[in-house]
Every structure is written in structure tokens, then in C-alpha cells.
Amino acid sequence: MNPQAIIDGLVSGSTIGLGAIGLTLTYSILRFANFTHGDFLAWGAYLTLTVAGVLGGLAAGLGAPVYPFSFGWGLPLAILGGVVLTVALALGLDRILFGRLRARGADTIIIVMASFGASMALRSLLEFIFTAKPAYFTKALQIAKPLGLGMRATPDQLLVIGLTLVLVLALHLVVTHSATGRAMRAVSENPGLAGVYGIDVGKVVRVTWIIGAGMACIAGVMAGLLVQIRPYMGFDLLLPLFAAAILGGIGSIPGAMLGGLIIGLVEAFAVQIVGAEWRAAISFVILVLVLMLRPQGIFGQRGA
Amino acid sequence: MTALVLDDLRAGYDRDLPIVKGVSFTVTKGEAVCILGPNGAGKSTMIKAVAGLVPCFGGRVQLDGREITGLPSHELVRKGMGFVPQTENIFTRLSILENLQIAAQLLPRQDRARRIEAMLAMFPDLSSRPRELAGALSGGQRQMLAAARALLNEPQVLMLDEPSAGLSPKLVGQVFDTLRRISDTGVTLLLVEQNVRAALGLTDRALVLVDGQLAHDGPTVDLHDGKLLGELFLGHRAAETRA
Amino acid sequence: MELVAYAAFFLTMAMTYAIISLGLNVQWGQTGLFNVGIAGFVGLGAYVSAALTTPDAAERIGGFGLPIAVGWLAAVVAGGVLALGVGLLTLRMRSDYLAITTFGIAVALQLVFQNVESLTGGAFGMAFIPRPFAGLQGQAFAFNMVNLALTAAVVGAVYLLLEHLLRSPWGRALRAVREDEIAAQALGKNPVLLRLQAFALGGAIMALAGAVQAHFIGFIAPGNYLPMMTFQVWAMLIVGGSGNNRGAILGAVLVWAIWALSGALISEIFPAGQQARAASLQIVVIGVMLCVILLWRPQGILPEVRSVSRHLGRRTKDT
Ligand SMILES: Nc1ncnc2c1ncn2[C@@H]1O[C@H](COP(=O)(O)OP(=O)(O)OP(=O)(O)O)[C@@H](O)[C@H]1O
Ligand SMILES: [Mg+2]
Numbered sequence: 001m002n003p004q005a006i007i008d009g010l011v012s013g014s015t016i017g018l019g020a021i022g023l024t025l026t027y028s029i030l031r032f033a034n035f036t037h038g039d040f041l042a043w044g045a046y047l048t049l050t051v052a053g054v055l056g057g058l059a060a061g062l063g064a065p066v067y068p069f070s071f072g073w074g075l076p077l078a079i080l081g082g083v084v085l086t087v088a089l090a091l092g093l094d095r096i097l098f099g100r101l102r103a104r105g106a107d108t109i110i111i112v113m114a115s116f117g118a119s120m121a122l123r124s125l126l127e128f129i130f131t132a133k134p135a136y137f138t139k140a141l142q143i144a145k146p147l148g149l150g151m152r153a154t155p156d157q158l159l160v161i162g163l164t165l166v167l168v169l170a171l172h173l174v175v176t177h178s179a180t181g182r183a184m185r186a187v188s189e190n191p192g193l194a195g196v197y198g199i200d201v202g203k204v205v206r207v208t209w210i211i212g213a214g215m216a217c218i219a220g221v222m223a224g225l226l227v228q229i230r231p232y233m234g235f236d237l238l239l240p241l242f243a244a245a246i247l248g249g250i251g252s253i254p255g256a257m258l259g260g261l262i263i264g265l266v267e268a269f270a271v272q273i274v275g276a277e278w279r280a281a282i283s284f285v286i287l288v289l290v291l292m293l294r295p296q297g298i299f300g301q302r303g304a
Numbered sequence: 305m306t307a308l309v310l311d312d313l314r315a316g317y318d319r320d321l322p323i324v325k326g327v328s329f330t331v332t333k334g335e336a337v338c339i340l341g342p343n344g345a346g347k348s349t350m351i352k353a354v355a356g357l358v359p360c361f362g363g364r365v366q367l368d369g370r371e372i373t374g375l376p377s378h379e380l381v382r383k384g385m386g387f388v389p390q391t392e393n394i395f396t397r398l399s400i401l402e403n404l405q406i407a408a409q410l411l412p413r414q415d416r417a418r419r420i421e422a423m424l425a426m427f428p429d430l431s432s433r434p435r436e437l438a439g440a441l442s443g444g445q446r447q448m449l450a451a452a453r454a455l456l457n458e459p460q461v462l463m464l465d466e467p468s469a470g471l472s473p474k475l476v477g478q479v480f481d482t483l484r485r486i487s488d489t490g491v492t493l494l495l496v497e498q499n500v501r502a503a504l505g506l507t508d509r510a511l512v513l514v515d516g517q518l519a520h521d522g523p524t525v526d527l528h529d530g531k532l533l534g535e536l537f538l539g540h541r542a543a544e545t546r547a
Numbered sequence: 548m549e550l551v552a553y554a555a556f557f558l559t560m561a562m563t564y565a566i567i568s569l570g571l572n573v574q575w576g577q578t579g580l581f582n583v584g585i586a587g588f589v590g591l592g593a594y595v596s597a598a599l600t601t602p603d604a605a606e607r608i609g610g611f612g613l614p615i616a617v618g619w620l621a622a623v624v625a626g627g628v629l630a631l632g633v634g635l636l637t638l639r640m641r642s643d644y645l646a647i648t649t650f651g652i653a654v655a656l657q658l659v660f661q662n663v664e665s666l667t668g669g670a671f672g673m674a675f676i677p678r679p680f681a682g683l684q685g686q687a688f689a690f691n692m693v694n695l696a697l698t699a700a701v702v703g704a705v706y707l708l709l710e711h712l713l714r715s716p717w718g719r720a721l722r723a724v725r726e727d728e729i730a731a732q733a734l735g736k737n738p739v740l741l742r743l744q745a746f747a748l749g750g751a752i753m754a755l756a757g758a759v760q761a762h763f764i765g766f767i768a769p770g771n772y773l774p775m776m777t778f779q780v781w782a783m784l785i786v787g788g789s790g791n792n793r794g795a796i797l798g799a800v801l802v803w804a805i806w807a808l809s810g811a812l813i814s815e816i817f818p819a820g821q822q823a824r825a826a827s828l829q830i831v832v833i834g835v836m837l838c839v840i841l842l843w844r845p846q847g848i849l850p851e852v853r854s855v856s857r858h859l860g861r862r863t864k865d866t
Contacts, residue, residue: 027643032643033643033644033646033647035583035646035650097838097842100842101841101842106841106845107579108642108643109579109581109642109643110845112581112642112643112646113581113781113785113837113841114837114838114841114842116583116646116778116781117781117782117835117837118834118838119834120774120775120778120830120831120833120834121830121831121833121834121835121838122834123830124827124828124829124831124834125827125831127824127827128825128827128828128831131824132823132824179405179406179409182402182405182406183406183409185397185398186395186398186406189395189396189397190392190395192357192377193389193393193394193395194378195356195357195376195377195378196355196357196377196378196381196387196393197378197381197395197403197407197453198378198381198382198406198407198409198457199378199406199409200378201378235774238650239651239654242647242651243651246644246647275662277658277661278662280654280655280658281654281655281658283651284651284652284654284655285655287647287648287651288636288651291637291640291644291648292636295640295644
């Protein structure tokens with residue numbers, strides 16, 4: 001076994017975990033499997049890229065890489081803009097599509113289907129606007145530095161892992177200790193009763209989209225920074241995201257993160273055995289195993 | 305002074321199939337009213353429609369002189385309506401304290417801790433272990449928590465859907481003692497109840513709902529011997545066989 | 548003459564989609580099961596039948612040169628068995644777990660088509676799949692016409708079978724389970740078993756469609772079985788009217804027509820270099836159309852004729 005797989009797995013697992021958080025939250029609070037979530041990652045990356053382009057046009061110095069990273073101050077700034085735009089996209093989609101179906105009392109599965117249709121449309125729209133050609137946040141090349149034990153990592157990769165851990169910890173504290181987090185847990189257990197308790201369920205739904213889409217945007221940027229930006233990047237991540245959310249236990253933020261890391265690591269080790277061309281099947285195998293052995297996931301409370 | 309007015313209320317789960325078929329009555333401030341009726345008569349549906357959980361298709365509901373028809377439930381809580389559903393009336397995956405904290409969120413910040421303390425003092429069963437998951441409570445304790453949660457916001461009108469269901473006679477006594485104390489403080493009570501005897505000591509007035517319509521409105525004592533009630537319920541059966 | 552030949556070709560393709568759409572109607576329309584892996588089932592049928600019927604080829608295993616009918620039959624069995632497996636895994640759980648799992652099945656099968664070169668020919672796919680009435684291949688018109696007739700006959704046979712099942716006690720039990728699971732259970736129906744049967748039947752029909760299509764075109768490649776296809780078939784059934792078998796066929800023809808026309812339009816309007824890019828607009832249009840229909844006319848053009856709902860005295864939520 002090549003120990004480098006540990007670093008590779010942790011890096012891709014961070015992206016998957018961060019993306020799966022939004023998926024697991026929408027699943028537990030809005031109660032549907034959202035197939036557009038992968039596309040929020042892709043849109044987040046492209047929107048951030050666009051904002052970065054605009055910022056770069058305004059002030060050229062923002063693009064200059066800040067040692068030791070491959071990108072300049074422009075990128076963190078652009079992420080802020082990208083997050084706002086991705087959140088607006090998610091809230092807009094909820095307003096015109098999911099929210100209306102909910103209000104009509106449509107079956108869960110109709111909403112899942114609508115998310116599937118919207119996902120195809122969103123992805124193809126990206127392809128139309130930006131073409132299928134890969135794009136990059138930076139042209140700078142980074143040298144991976146040795147970490148000992150035969151492992152190497154670039155500063156960008158270490159930053160991604162660190163930033164993910166900080167974000168997940170912060171989010172976990174918010175959900176377990178704040179009034180908003182309490183309200184979210186209440187709505188996920190019983191939305192009707194939440195109203196009786198005086199909770200504005202519509203507001204909780206909006207907060208859920210904000211957190212989910214925000215994390216999706218950051219995850220998308222990370223994936224774009226470490227690999228490349230493509231219209232299909234989110235779609236290709238969808239299965240790992242679902243597998244991570246289910247493995248961790250629907251509704252659990254630490255679960256989604258842990259699920260993401262496990263999937264990232266298993267993928268990294270498994271491709272050494274079965275070959276990189278089978279990467280996409282690995283999360284499917286994990287998903288099937290979880291459904292067979294522990295369908296409620298690691299931190300899940302009830303049977304699905 | 306009227307606390308709650310229903311005027312020709314029509315409600316249900318499907319517009320073509322109303323369950324509540326035009327119900328009108330007025331409840332005065334401080335009054336304690338019980339609603340009786342056979343299973344499936346639409347008692348829960350009616351009370352849920354008043355609480356904003358079931359769509360209203362026609363008619364009006366007024367709380368304290370203000371129109372509240374069709375308002376979402378979370379806004380009604382702010383307007384002084386307290387509601388305890390028949391089943392699933394607490395969050396079992398949250399702690400007892402968290403259940404109360406959610407309700408307290410509607411109060412001004414400085415009052416929250418005080419009101420939670422007051423509720424825990426009122427229900428000693430809850431105060432011994434506030435950080436335990438509410439799902440671990442017994443049936444009677446759950447009803448206590450549900451009532452405590454609703455009372456925490458000091459509602460003007462408190463509606464309870466069968467608070468005695470599934471409780472032992474001793475616990476029913478406890479719950480109704482608590483409700484009487486609440487009623488004595490001037491809170492308007494609206495109680496759906498199957499247990500006429502229990503309701504008798506608490507409420508002065510009884511409404512009988514049969515097949516989505518009001519079949520009787522009078523002093524609770526009139527229903528004491530069960531004869532009138534039997535006739536009212538039987539009337540419903542007769543109507544059903546005719547249909 | 549050329550136009551008629553093209554029309555026949557177009558209709559034959561539409562008919563193959565109609566078979567898939569009918570298969571989906573068993574799963575979704577009658578039973579309420581959301582399959583996001585249609586392309587996988589169709590592809591499986593195509594590859595199984597192709598592997599059995601193509602002539603022996605040096606570069607891969609398979610190629611038994613068996614009759615086309617054997618290939619079709621094997622496709623039906625393969626699709627049914629796969630659906631049975633997926634169903635056993637997920638049908639006890641929340642409805643969206645089935646969606647996620649079928650999505651995964653399609654991704655995994657796509658990889659198998661791509662990567663197991665010794666069986667599937669890899670990215671290049673399989674050629675020389677025997678075509679029905681190959682003897683007529685010289686005369687384009689006659690060839691297209693008999694193929695259209697054959698495919699339409701398959702559609703007709705599947706349609707009649709499904710209509711028959713729909714009216715049988717089995718079909719009624721199925722819809723009873725969909726409408727009100729608890730009530731149906733109280734009447735002694737086993738919801739999981741009924742769903743499993745419906746899902747397997749639907750999967751078998753989809754795989755049959757894949758085989759029919761593969762033999763009509765004579766050539767298959769992994770790129771034919773992308774999520775795109777799943778999405779098109781969904782649009783077909785939803786547009787036509789889920790729950791209604793005639794709606795499923797109508798939707799297939801209609802959406803396939805929209806697809807072909809918009810494709811032709813794009814190749815007229817856009818310069819050659821931009822066409823791949825513009826083609827993605829086609830998908831956007833169908834995606835938006837799917838959402839719009841779900842929002843405003845969820846019953847589709849030909850709504851389901853509801854018999855069970857009336858028995859239950861309840862109307863469906865989506866009207
Ligand atoms: N969520 C629902 N969707 C559709 N119909 C419902 C729903 N809840 C109740 N009903 C129907 O409404 C009618 C009245 O039910 P409701 O619960 O209001 O009766 P109830 O008088 O409270 O009876 P009980 O004494 O058993 O509590 C019943 O026929 C029931 O089947
Ligand atoms: Mg009731």
C-alpha cells in the first residue's frame with residue numbers, strides 16, 4: 001500500500017464530506033434526496049471563478065499567488081461572492097420549484113423527480129455557458145512537500161483539510177448549541193409540531209438551504225482548486241455525496257463528514273487495487289454495503 | 305368578552321371532502337369548554353384547523369376579536385393560542401429542556417429562564433432530569449411536558465386534544481388537577497375529551513360534534529347520566545346507516 | 548421516398564423509447580417507484596443481447612451468433628434479475644433510497660460497459676449486431692418499414708400485456724398499495740412483494756427495449772446509455788401521462804419528436820464548432836419542461852383512469 005493514498009483520500013474526502021453536509025441537511029429537514037445538490041458544487045465553482053475573474057479585472061494584484069499557496073487574495077474574496085450567488089441559486093430554486101411542490105403537498109418522490117429534472121437543466125446550462133472544456137482557478141504549479149512516512153502534500157491540500165475541519169466543527173457547534181440548530185433538529189423530527197411550538201418552518205428551510213448551498217460552493221471550489229472545474233464535476237460527485245450522507249446517518253453533520261472521509265480514503269486505496277477507471281463504482285459498492293448492513297448509517301437514530 | 309369565535313368553519317384534508325362541515329360557536333374569556341363526539345367525528349380536525357395545521361375551506365375563526373383564519377400555526381402561537389396535539393406532541397429526539405427552550409424562544413430574552421424555571425416548578429416530574437431525551441418520558445410525563453410547553457408562552461386560549469388518552473385513572477386525575485389550576489388563573493380552555501366523567505369536573509360547557517357538525521351545545525352536567533350523549537351519538541349511527 | 552424512410556426510422560426509434568416508457572410506467576405510474584437508473588437497465592439489455600447474438604470476434608469473449616429472439620429473451624431475464632436484486636435491497640426502505648440506488652446502478656453499469664473490454668468492447672462498443680430482416684438491408688424503404696412494423700408489434704404486445712395485467716386482480720392490488728398502503732395491507736396484500744414484482748417486470752421491459760434498439764441500430768457503445776437517456780424517458784412518461792399506458796407511448800413519440808426537431812434546428816442555426824455546446828440547450832429545455840409539467844400538469848397529457856381511488860372514496864393529491 002502506498003501511504004500517499006492517506007493524503008489523497010483525506011483531501012478528496014474533505015470535499016465529499018463538505019458537500020455531503022448540505023445533502024444530509026436537506027434530506028433530514030426538507031425530507032427529500034436532492035439530486036441538484038451536486039450541481040450546486042459545480043455552480044459554486046463556476047460562480048466563484050466568474051467573481052474571481054471580475055475581481056482580477058478590477059485589481060490585478062489580487063491574482064498574484066500568496067506564498068505558499070497557488071492562489072492570491074482574490075480567491076478567498078471570490079469565494080464570498082460565490083457563496084452568496086450559490087445560496088441565491090438554491091433559494092431561488094426552492095422558491096420557484098421545491099417550495100411550490102411542498103406547498104401543494106406533493107409526494108416526496110415528485111420533489112425528488114423535480115430535483116432530477118432541475119439537475120439535468122442546471123448542469124447543461126453550465127455546459128452551454130462555459131463549454132465542457134475544463135477551467136482552472138490558477139495556473140501556478142505547486143510542489144508537494146514531504147511530510148514524512150512517505151507522504152507528500154501541497155500547501156493547498158493541507159489548507160483544504162484544515163479549512164474543512166474548522167468549518168465542520170463550527171457548524172456542528174452551531175447546530176448542537178444554538179436556537180437555530182435546535183429549531184433545525186425540531187423541524188427534522190416533526191415539521192407540523194415545530195409550527196405548534198412557534199417555530200417558523202419556512203425560516204428553518206431557508207437556513208438549511210443557506211448552509212447547504214454555502215458548503216456546496218466551498219466544496220466545489222476546493223474540488224476545482226485541487227483538480228479542475230468542469231460542468232460535470234458535481235454530477236460525478238453525486239454518488240459519493242449520497243453514499244457519504246447515508247453512511248454517516250441522515251441528518252448528522254459529523255456523520256456526513258466522517259462518511260466523506262471514509263469514502264475518500266476507501267476510494268484512494270481501492271483505486272490502487274482495481275485501477276482508477278473504477279473509481280466511480282467504489283462509492284456505489286460502499287452504498288450497497290451500508291444499505292445491506294446498517295441502513296441507518298453510523299450516527300443514524302432510526303431505521304430509514 | 306369573547307376569546308374564540310368559530311363561524312361556519314369548514315375544514316379538512318381535501319377540498320372535495322370536508323371533515324368539518326360548518327361549525328359555529330363562541331367561547332367566552334376564562335370559560336372551560338369540552339368537545340365530545342364519537343371517533344372520527346372530526347374533533348381533532350376541527351381543533352387542528354383552528355390551530356392552523358389543517359386547511360380551512362370556508363368560514364372564519366377569531367381569536368380575541370382578531371381574524372386568524374388560515375394563519376400558519378407559528379403565528380398563532382405569538383397571538384396567544386396554545387395547542388397540544390393528540391399524538392406526537394413533543395420532540396422525542398430533543399431533551400426535556402430543549403423542548404421548553406424552543407417554546408421560550410418566542411419570549412423576550414430576559415424572561416426565558418424565568419418561565420422555564422416556572423414550568424419545571426409546576427411539573428416536578430420534569431424538573432428532576434431536564435437534560436434527558438424527551439423520548440424517554442412515560443406517557444403521562446409526555447402529556448405534562450406537552451402541557452408545560454404550551455403554558456410556557458402564557459396563552460390566552462389553550463386547546464388540548466385528549467390529554468387523558470392512554471393515561472391511568474390516577475394520572476388522569478393529576479393532569480386534570482393541573483388543568484383546573486390553569487383554568488383558575490383565567491386561561492380559556494378548550495378540551496377535546498372522550499372521558500365525560502373527567503371532563504365533568506373541569507368544564508362547565510360541552511359541545512358535541514357528530515359527523516363534522518355541532519349536535520349539542522349546553523352545560524356539561526346535562527350529559528352526566530350519559531343518556532343524552534348516547535342519543536346524540538346514536539343519531540350519528542342512524543345517519544350513517546341511512547347514508 | 549427518402550422522407551418516408553426517415554420518418555420510418557424516426558418512428559422506429561420512438562417506438563423503442565415507447566417500450567422503455569411502458570416499462571417505467573409499470574414501476575412509476577402503477578406502483579410509484581422512482582427509478583433513476585433506466586439507462587443502466589436499457590444498456591444491460593442491449594449488451595446482453597448483443598453479446599449472445601453477434602458473430603464471434605477475436606478481441607472479446609462472447610459472440611455466440613445465437614438467434615435474435617434468444618438475445619431478446621436473455622435481455623428480459625437479465626433486466627428482471629437486476630431489478631429484483633435492486634428491489635430486494637431497497638424496497639423496504641424510504642422511497643428515495645431506491646432512487647439513489649438505481650442511480651448508482653446506472654453509474655456502475657456504465658463503468659462496466661466502458662471498462663470490461665473483453666466483454667463489451669470498451670469505449671468502442673460492439674458492432675455487427677444482427678439486424679432483423681437483414682436480407683432486406685439493400686432496400687432502405689422496405690427494410691425500414693418491416694423494422695418499424697416489428698418494433699411497433701413489440702410495443703403493441705407489451706401494451707396489451709400491461710393493459711391485461713392492469714385489469715387483473717394483481718394490477719388492482721398494485722394500485723391499491725400505491726394509493727393507500729395501510730388499507731391494502733389490511734386487505735391482506737403484501738406491499739413489498741407487489742412492489743418487487745412490479746419493479747422486476749418494469750426492469751425486464753426496459754432491458755427488452757434496450758435489446759430491440761440495439762438490434763435495430765446494429766451498433767452499441769457506452770455513450771448511448773448515459774443519464775441523459777434516463778432523463779428523456781422520464782420526460783416522456785411525465786409528458787404523456789404517468790399511469791396511462793397510451794400516455795406512455797404518446798409521450799415517447801412526442802418527446803422524441805421534440806428532441807429530433809430541436810436537434811435538427813440546432814444544427815441549422817449554430818456553426819459546426821458550436822453545435823456540441825448548443826446541444827446542451829436541448830437538455831435544458833427538456834429539464835425545464837419536466838419541472839413545468841410537474842408543477843402545473845402533473846397528470847400529463849393523458850391522465851390515468853383512476854378506478855381504485857374511487858373505491859377508496861379519495862381523490863389523488865396531484866389533481
Ligand atoms: N391526515 C389525514 N388525512 C386525511 N384524512 C384524515 C387525516 N386525519 C384524519 N382524517 C380523517 O378525518 C376524519 C376525522 O378524523 P379526526 O381525527 O378529526 O376524528 P376525531 O373526532 O378526532 O376522532 P378520535 O376520537 O378517534 O380522535 C376521519 O374520517 C379520518 O379518517
Ligand atoms: Mg382525535
